[in-house]
Amino acid sequence: MLGLGAFAFAAPGMLALLLALPVIYWLLRLIPPLPKLVRFPAIRLLVGLEPTEQTPMKMPWWLLLLRLLLATALILAVAKPLLNPQADLPGRGPLLLVIDDGWSSAPGWTTRIAHAERLIQRAERGGRTVVLMGTAPTPIDQATARRGALRPDETRTILRAFRPKPWPTDRTAAAAELDQMQIDLGAYAVWLSDGLEDEGAARLTERLRRFDGLQVVVPDQATTPLLLLPPVAEGRDLKVRALRPAADGPRKVAVQAADEQGRVVARIDVEFAASATQGEGVLPAPAELRNRMARLDIEAQGGAGSAVLLDERHRRRPVAIMGERATAGGQPLLQEVYFLERALDPYVSLSIGDLETVLTRNTAVLLIPDGAVPSANDREEIAKWIERGGVAVRFAGANLAAGADTLVPTRLRLGDRALGGVMSWGEPTALAEFPANSPFLGIPIPKDVRISQQVLAEPTPDLADKTWARLADGTPLVTAEKRGQGYLVLIHTTANTGWSNLSLSGLFVNMLQRLVTLSRGVAGDGVNKALKPWRTLDGFGRLGAPPAGAQILPADAAETFKPKPTTPPGLYGDENAQVAFNIGGRVGTPRPLTLPGGVATDRLSEGGETDLSRWFLLAALLLLLADLLISLWLRGLLPRAVRLGRAAPAALLLLAMFGGAPDADAQQSPPRPQFQPQPSAPAGPATRDRPGPPPLSIEQALKGSLDIRLAYILTGDKEVDDISKAGLEGLSEILRNRTSVEPADPVGLDLERDEPRLYPFIYWPVTSTQPALSPRAAASLDRYLRTGGIIFIDTRDQQLSFDRQAGGNPDLKRLLAGVETPPLVAMPPDHVLTRAFYLLSDMPGRWAGGKIWIESGGGRVNDGVTTIIIGANDYAGAWAVDQRGRGIMPVTPGGETQREMSFRVGVNLVMHALTGNYKDDQVHLPDIMQRLRR
Structure with a gap:
C-alpha cells in the first residue's frame, strides 16, 4: 500500500499505467476527429460563397484534455484509492472476526457490518484468510454457515447474510466452538461486541486472549441497546419502562404505540435521569385507545429487545x-x-x-x-x-x-x-x-x-x-x-x-x-397451558410467520424462560386469541461489558477508510458520456440525436398501448362467458359497457416492453405480496439458469393503476382480505385474458374444487365475479403443460396433490392456449428463495425434491405462456415417447 497522508493506493502497481498517458496523448493527436456532416444544398446557392468555418484537421486541445482525464480516472480507479487509510492488521496469521449477533446487536447493525467489511478489506490487502463466527445460536430453519479460515471474498458473502437474532447471545458456547475449530494461535482476533455483560463474557474474553492479538469493539451511546419492558397498568394509564446498561448522563427516547396494521396511535417520551439506568414514562391510554394497541417500540432502535407485543393482559375489556x-x-x-x-x-x-x-x-x-x-x-x-x-x-x-x-x-x-x-x-x-x-x-x-x-x-x-x-x-x-x-x-x-x-x-x-x-379465549395469563407459535419477531423486531420447526410455548414458561431458537419471541396462540412472549423482563437487566486490563478497545462508528474506486469509475463514466455528446455535437448529429431520444419513449408508449398482446402470437378473441364453477355450464353474453384502460406511464411502458418480466397481482397483504415477489424472483433465476429466457426483475401489479397486457405471465395469490375488483380493474383483467395473456391463480388452500357439491373457493368466486371467465375443467394428464419444457406427471407446489383447472375446450385464444390456470398448492411459497438461493418456506411432504418439481412446474407455465402449444406439434412426439421409455 502506498500512503500519501490521508490518501493511499491499495494497488500502487497499477499506477504504472500512468506512464502510458504520453502514448495516449500522441495517439489522440494523430487521430483527427470525424468530418462534420453537412447537408448538401443546391449548387447554385454556393456560387460566390466563401466557407466561413473549416473542420479542424487536429483534435481541439480541450477535447484532448478531456480524454486524457478519462484515461487517468480509469487508471486511478483500478489502483484502488483509499481515503483515510488504516494500517495493516497486526500479526501474520488469519483474522478472527467474532460478532455478537443477539437481540442487543440490532441497533447500529448496518454500522457493525460496515465495520466488519472494512476489517475484511484490510485482511484482504495483507493476503490473509478470515475466520467469521457469531455468538448467538443459529436459527433452526437456517443452515449452518461454513466454519474455519476462508478467503476474504467468501467471508464477505457469508457476512452479508448475517442478521441479528431475536434471542440472547451464548458466549459460553462460542468459546467452546473456538476450542473445536483449532485456529492458528497467531491469529489476530477482533470482537465486535454489543457492549453487554453476561455469564459467558469472561470465558470468551479469556479464550480470545490466547491469540496473538485482541481488540474489542464496543458500541457508542447512539448504538447502545435499550431494553423495553412490558408496560404496567396504573389505573387507566400504562407505565412504560426501559432499561439501559450504564448511567451515562441524561437521555430521552421516544416510545410509540402502534395498532395491528402498523399505524402509530400514541407516542410518549421516556426520560433517563443522569444517574439512572431505568427510564419511565406514562402513556395515557383510555379504553378505546388501549384496545387498539398491538405493540410498543422504541424509535430509532429497531430490534426485538426494543419492541413489546401487547395481548389481552394489557387491554381494557x-x-x-x-x-x-x-x-x-x-x-x-x-x-x-x-x-x-x-x-x-x-x-x-x-x-x-x-x-x-x-x-x-x-x-x-x-x-x-x-x-x-x-x-x-x-x-x-x-x-x-x-x-x-x-x-x-x-x-x-x-x-x-x-x-x-x-x-x-x-x-x-x-x-x-x-x-x-x-x-x-x-x-x-x-x-x-x-x-x-x-x-x-x-x-x-x-x-x-x-x-x-x-x-x-x-x-x-x-x-x-x-x-x-x-x-x-x-x-x-x-x-x-x-x-x-x-x-x-x-x-x-x-x-x-x-x-x-x-x-x-x-x-x-x-x-x-x-x-x-x-x-x-385465553385462559389466565397464558402460562397455564401450552400454546403454538402464531407470529414471531425477527432480530429487527419485525413480526412475521414463525420459522419452520418452532415449538409450542410450554405451560410452565415463567419469567425465567428465555427466548431461544425453538421458542422465539412473538405471539403464541391462534387467530382468535394470542399471548405475547417478549424479550423484556426475561433476559435480565443489561449491564456494561467488563474487560480485564490490557485488552485493546475501540468504538463502533461509521468512520474509517473509504474506498474511492467507485467514485473514480463514476467520474470516468461521466467523462465518457460528455465525450460522446461532444463528438455528436462536433459532427452535427446532436440535434438529430436529441429528437430521436425524445421520440423513442413516445414510440414505445404507442407500441405498448396498441400492440395488444404480451405474446407475439396472441390474437383477438370473442367475448368470454360469465364465470361458472361447473365445467358444463353454458356460456353467457359478454359485457360491453366497460371502463377504459388505466393511463399507461412511460416508465411502465419501458419496463414492460424492453424486457420479459413475470408479474404478480398485489393483494394488500404485505406478507403474501413479499412471498409472491420472492417466489417470482426465484423462478426468474431458474429460467435464466436453465432456459434461453432472460427475465428481468418481477413486477407487482395494481389492477387499478397498472396495465397487465405488458406481461406474458401473471401470478395471482388469492387471500380472504383482498377487496373485490372494481369495474375498472375487472375490465383491465378481462382485456388481458381476451388479448392472449395467461394468468395463474393460486388459491393456496390445497383443496380447490369446482364440482357441484363443493361449489369452489368462495374468495375466488368473489374476486372473479366481475370478470368474464370461461367454464373450467380439470387439466387432463396429457395436456401440453405437462411437457412444455419438462415432462411432468404431477403439479406440486408447497403442498402436493389436488388438481389444476384450465379453460375448457382448450381455449379459444392464441391457437388454443389456455388463458386462465387455477391451482391451490401455494406455488410462490415453494419458489420463494433468499439471497443465497435457499427456500424460504417449508415444502411438505416431499421437501427439497418437491421444491425442485415445483420449480419445473413454474418453468412449464412460463414456457407455455411464451411458446404456446409448440410442444403439441406431432413432430415432437417421437422424442417425447423415447424420453418416456427411458
Whole structure:
C-alpha cells in the first residue's frame, strides 16, 4: 500500500499505467476527429460563397484534455484509492472476526457490518484468510454457515447474510466452538461486541486472549441497546419502562404505540435521569385507545429487545355490572356492586346499569350479583348473548339459594350451606389448590381467605370438569360451562363480605381479571397451558410467520424462560386469541461489558477508510458520456440525436398501448362467458359497457416492453405480496439458469393503476382480505385474458374444487365475479403443460396433490392456449428463495425434491405462456415417447 497522508493506493502497481498517458496523448493527436456532416444544398446557392468555418484537421486541445482525464480516472480507479487509510492488521496469521449477533446487536447493525467489511478489506490487502463466527445460536430453519479460515471474498458473502437474532447471545458456547475449530494461535482476533455483560463474557474474553492479538469493539451511546419492558397498568394509564446498561448522563427516547396494521396511535417520551439506568414514562391510554394497541417500540432502535407485543393482559375489556351503582347513603360496604366496581375499575372499561342498558354496549363480560336477579326474559337474553361469545359471571346468595333459577352452569341444591356460626358445627373453610383445567391456575392463594357460606352443586358425572375452584373439603366454589362461543360462570358465594372474606383479598381481584381475560379465549395469563407459535419477531423486531420447526410455548414458561431458537419471541396462540412472549423482563437487566486490563478497545462508528474506486469509475463514466455528446455535437448529429431520444419513449408508449398482446402470437378473441364453477355450464353474453384502460406511464411502458418480466397481482397483504415477489424472483433465476429466457426483475401489479397486457405471465395469490375488483380493474383483467395473456391463480388452500357439491373457493368466486371467465375443467394428464419444457406427471407446489383447472375446450385464444390456470398448492411459497438461493418456506411432504418439481412446474407455465402449444406439434412426439421409455 502506498500512503500519501490521508490518501493511499491499495494497488500502487497499477499506477504504472500512468506512464502510458504520453502514448495516449500522441495517439489522440494523430487521430483527427470525424468530418462534420453537412447537408448538401443546391449548387447554385454556393456560387460566390466563401466557407466561413473549416473542420479542424487536429483534435481541439480541450477535447484532448478531456480524454486524457478519462484515461487517468480509469487508471486511478483500478489502483484502488483509499481515503483515510488504516494500517495493516497486526500479526501474520488469519483474522478472527467474532460478532455478537443477539437481540442487543440490532441497533447500529448496518454500522457493525460496515465495520466488519472494512476489517475484511484490510485482511484482504495483507493476503490473509478470515475466520467469521457469531455468538448467538443459529436459527433452526437456517443452515449452518461454513466454519474455519476462508478467503476474504467468501467471508464477505457469508457476512452479508448475517442478521441479528431475536434471542440472547451464548458466549459460553462460542468459546467452546473456538476450542473445536483449532485456529492458528497467531491469529489476530477482533470482537465486535454489543457492549453487554453476561455469564459467558469472561470465558470468551479469556479464550480470545490466547491469540496473538485482541481488540474489542464496543458500541457508542447512539448504538447502545435499550431494553423495553412490558408496560404496567396504573389505573387507566400504562407505565412504560426501559432499561439501559450504564448511567451515562441524561437521555430521552421516544416510545410509540402502534395498532395491528402498523399505524402509530400514541407516542410518549421516556426520560433517563443522569444517574439512572431505568427510564419511565406514562402513556395515557383510555379504553378505546388501549384496545387498539398491538405493540410498543422504541424509535430509532429497531430490534426485538426494543419492541413489546401487547395481548389481552394489557387491554381494557368492556365489562358491565348488572345492578345499581353503590351510594354512600345505601351502606356501600354491604353492597355487592361496590366490591365489584372497586376490584375492576382500574383495569377495565366498566359500566353499571340494568340489563337493557349494559347489553346494548359492546360488552365482553357481564357480572350478575345475587341482588340483581334476572327475570325469565332477561335470562333468555343473557343466554343468547353468551352463545354469541359473552362471558357471564354470576354470584350466589340468598336469592339464588331459593332455587327456580336455570341460568347456572350446573344443578344446585335448594338452600345454602353454612360453614360457621353458632348454629353450625363446622368452621369457615379455606380454598384448595386450583385444578389443572382452571383459568385461575398459578394464582397464589392467601392463607387467610375463608368461605363461611356457599350454595352446593348437585353431584353429576361432569361436575369435576366444570369445577374451576374448590374448597379444602372438595366442594365446588367456582363452576363454569362453555355455551356456544361464550362461558357461563357461577361463584358459589356472594360478591360482598356476607358469606366470605374473599372480596376483601387480592385473590378476588386476580380471579376477576382472569375471567375478564377469558372473554377473548385465553385462559389466565397464558402460562397455564401450552400454546403454538402464531407470529414471531425477527432480530429487527419485525413480526412475521414463525420459522419452520418452532415449538409450542410450554405451560410452565415463567419469567425465567428465555427466548431461544425453538421458542422465539412473538405471539403464541391462534387467530382468535394470542399471548405475547417478549424479550423484556426475561433476559435480565443489561449491564456494561467488563474487560480485564490490557485488552485493546475501540468504538463502533461509521468512520474509517473509504474506498474511492467507485467514485473514480463514476467520474470516468461521466467523462465518457460528455465525450460522446461532444463528438455528436462536433459532427452535427446532436440535434438529430436529441429528437430521436425524445421520440423513442413516445414510440414505445404507442407500441405498448396498441400492440395488444404480451405474446407475439396472441390474437383477438370473442367475448368470454360469465364465470361458472361447473365445467358444463353454458356460456353467457359478454359485457360491453366497460371502463377504459388505466393511463399507461412511460416508465411502465419501458419496463414492460424492453424486457420479459413475470408479474404478480398485489393483494394488500404485505406478507403474501413479499412471498409472491420472492417466489417470482426465484423462478426468474431458474429460467435464466436453465432456459434461453432472460427475465428481468418481477413486477407487482395494481389492477387499478397498472396495465397487465405488458406481461406474458401473471401470478395471482388469492387471500380472504383482498377487496373485490372494481369495474375498472375487472375490465383491465378481462382485456388481458381476451388479448392472449395467461394468468395463474393460486388459491393456496390445497383443496380447490369446482364440482357441484363443493361449489369452489368462495374468495375466488368473489374476486372473479366481475370478470368474464370461461367454464373450467380439470387439466387432463396429457395436456401440453405437462411437457412444455419438462415432462411432468404431477403439479406440486408447497403442498402436493389436488388438481389444476384450465379453460375448457382448450381455449379459444392464441391457437388454443389456455388463458386462465387455477391451482391451490401455494406455488410462490415453494419458489420463494433468499439471497443465497435457499427456500424460504417449508415444502411438505416431499421437501427439497418437491421444491425442485415445483420449480419445473413454474418453468412449464412460463414456457407455455411464451411458446404456446409448440410442444403439441406431432413432430415432437417421437422424442417425447423415447424420453418416456427411458
